[in-house]
Amino acid sequence: MADLSSSRREFLKLAGLGLAGWPVAAAAGGTRAGRPQPAYLVYVGTYARPDADSIFLFRLDPKTGALTRLRAEKAGENPSFLALAPGHRYLYAANEVSEYQGAPSGFVSAFAIDPRTGGLTPLNQQPSGGAGPCYLRLDGTGRAALVANYGGGSVSLLPVAPTGPVQPPAATHPHRGAGPNPDRQTAPHAHCIIPDPAGRFAFAVDLGTDQVLGYQLDAAQGRLTPLAAPAFTARPGAGPRHLTFHPNGRWAYLINELTSSVSALAYDAGAGTFRELHTLSALPAGFTGANTCADIHVAPNGRFVYASNRGHDSLVVFAVAPGSGRLTVVQHMSTQGKTPRNFALDPSGTILLAANQNSNTIVTFRINAQTGQLTPTGRSAEVPAPVCLQVVPDFTAK
Incomplete structure (x- = not known):
């Protein structure tokens, strides 16, 4: 992500205008335990003008990777990240x-979902507690919305x-510090905040300070109480962006935007801290062009980690060592578009969907359950400036 004062601000302005020891996933397509494989719904957040369609709904066919557009909703300006x-x-x-x-803040919008159509009915809006909110996550109980304010450097x-509306911020914490990168790290830039698997801690990743704060x-x-010391400090200038946990809860993976790398971490659930196992490049050997990393996810079966490169415009696939959580590069796959800001896996781990922000496309890939490798399905959909994808089982009436 570029600083709001540089390339990110310019973009928003324009918008305003096979491993042992692991379970093997079910084969892609066909049936699962004798039953047809279910379809999925995909909600898409975008950068958009205040009066434009800005949240889109698609149906995903996991057998073919085809995306069928169902609806488009007016959800206000730049509903970039969804939960x-x-x-x-x-x-x-x-x-x-x-x-x-009139205040230096973004906002959070709440919507009720129509169980028949998947359509959205606005409930309310509340300030996010800081400018440029770029990440939103609900805790496991659904009682708290956690927001990272990139421009405001706060969470x-x-x-x-219980009926869905969000309430005003009960806690807001500004971050402190800076990093060595003179273009991107002159101030804090909170980029992600997630709860740990037990719901005991929340961890905020700050690109500007090279820290994960607990x-x-x-x-x-409605309480969010800072821990006495950072949960993890990345290498100077790394610019950490997103954090995700392994399904076993013992490991986590941190993507570093500015150094185009991924750090495998061991998690101490008692202390709420992380220890670095190792850090690998997200780029293929020999690549010398400009690049920033964006998103990271673990496959539902825990065997693979996926991360996105903007510039190289690719997805990197890592295999997870079952005994240690360390990573090995498996593949680099073109996203067949420009600037893959966000991507998502369907809940079964059958299909990966890549949101190519600057080419206005969502492209789907088949996942090999045994090797983790990606194969293009040949299917895609057009969406203006897609930023965030949320994939859920199709609950609508057929």
Whole structure:
């Protein structure tokens, strides 16, 4: 991500205008335990003008990778990052703007989801607690929305009412510090905040300070209490961006935007801290062009880690060593578009969907369950400036 004062601001301005020891996943396509493989719904957040269609809904056919557009919703300006409540009754968007109701803040929008159509009904909006909110995540209970404010260099917790609306921030914490990169790290830039698997801690990744900051999380009481020391400090100038946990809860993986690398981490669930296992390049050997990393996900079966490169415009596939959590590069695959900001895997780990922000496409890939390798399905969909993908089982009436 570029600093709001540089390339990111310019883009927003234009928008305003096979391994042993692991279970083997079911084969792609066909049936699963004698039953047809279910379809999925895909919600897409975008950069968009205030009056434009800005959240899109598609149906994904996991047998073919085909995406069928179902709806387009007007959800305000730049609903760039999306999160769904447990049970998929509500959807939340981080509207990535620098000012809301005259204050230096973005905002969070809440929507009720129509169980028949997947359509959205606006519930309310609340300030995000800082400018440029770029990441949004609900805790496992659905009681708290956690927001990372990139431009404001802060994180916030917004309580969520049982009927879906978000409440004003109950806690907002500005980050402190800077990093060595003179273009990107002159101030804090919170880029991600996620709960740990137990819901005891939340971890905020700050690109500007090269830190992962830990918080005690009490979703029921709306509390987010900073820990005394950083949970992890990345290498100087790394610019950490997103963090994700392995399904076993013992490992985590951190993507570093500025050095185009991925760090494998061991997680101490008692202390709320991480220890670096090793760090690998996300780029193929010999590549010398400009690149920044963006997104990272672990396959549902825990055997593979996927990460995206913007510039090289690719997805890198890593195999996870079952005993240690360390990574080995398996493949680099072109995303067949420009600037893969975000991507997602369907819940079965059959299909990967890449959101190519600057070529306005979502491209689908078949995942080999035994090797982790990607193969293009030949299917894609057009979406203006796609930023975030959320894939859920298709709950709509057929």
